[in-house]
Amino acid sequence: MTTEIRHIVFDIGKVLIHYDPNLPYSRVIPDAAEREWFFANVCTHDWNIEQDRGRTWEEAEALLIAEHPEREEQIRAFRKHWHEMVPHAYEDSVSIMEQLIEEGRDVTMLTNFASDTFREAQVRYPFLNKPRGVTVSGDIGLIKPDVAIYETHARSFDLDPAATIFIDDSLPNVEGARAAGWHAVHFTGAEKLRSDLAAHGIKV
Structure with missing residues (x-):
């Protein structure tokens, strides 16, 4: 029973x-191959899941910007344009x-x-x-x-x-x-x- x-x-x-992070990022990083590289190496799934676990965005951004200073704007775009990811x-x-x-x-x-x-x-x-x-x-x-x-x-x-x-x-x-x-x-x-x-x- x-x-x-x-x-x-x-x-x-x-x-x-x-939910789709590509929605704002197709504008932020128009080149598809570069965008794919960015999600595989910078704003990765594993990085984002730590915000789901409670890490602050400030801490998350600082971590990546220290590693990829030349991509600061693209990194900050994740939280800044998050609303576009859930259309x-x-x-x-x-x-x-x-x-x-x-x-x-x-x-x-x-x-x-x-x-x-x-x-x-x-x-x-x-x-x-x-x-x-x-x-x-x-x-x-x-x-x-x-x-x-x-x-x-x-x-x-x-x-x-x-x-x-x-x-x-x-x-x-x-x-x-x-x-x-x-x-x-x-x-x-x-x-x-x-x-x-x-x-x-x-x-x-």
Whole structure:
């Protein structure tokens, strides 16, 4: 007998809102090959994830500018133009989340996000205020797929892991949730999400 799902947890970036650093950087660094080099060697994924873990932008920028002083302007452009990296919501998956909330289901969010940019996103995208609550990695100094962040979220919101389903676009983050004893599905689009939820007894 499988446990009934009572808690639904959404990731945010690339599940509810679009995220793409290339959007402002196609203007900042017009040459595609140079831009690719810049993201591979300067403002890397590993560098950015530390802001999600709680490092300040000031510290993050200073670190890179010390290593690449000639690229100071391009480095500072990351935070300066961050708002352009999140240009729109995924209306179809947002509507699934809103429908679940309207039906009275328990919906929360768990996201790798810097504290300050998350607050900006909440102002721009008011639906991010609709779930019962959110765990923001930058607020607590933990990031997915570390099992500790899922355990912290479950404790904070009194979730039964066996009765919880998590939705994330990143496979490692899905695996992290499963390692914490949750059910988890890999998000690739709203239609697949509907069928994944239905397979767990949740029809939307």
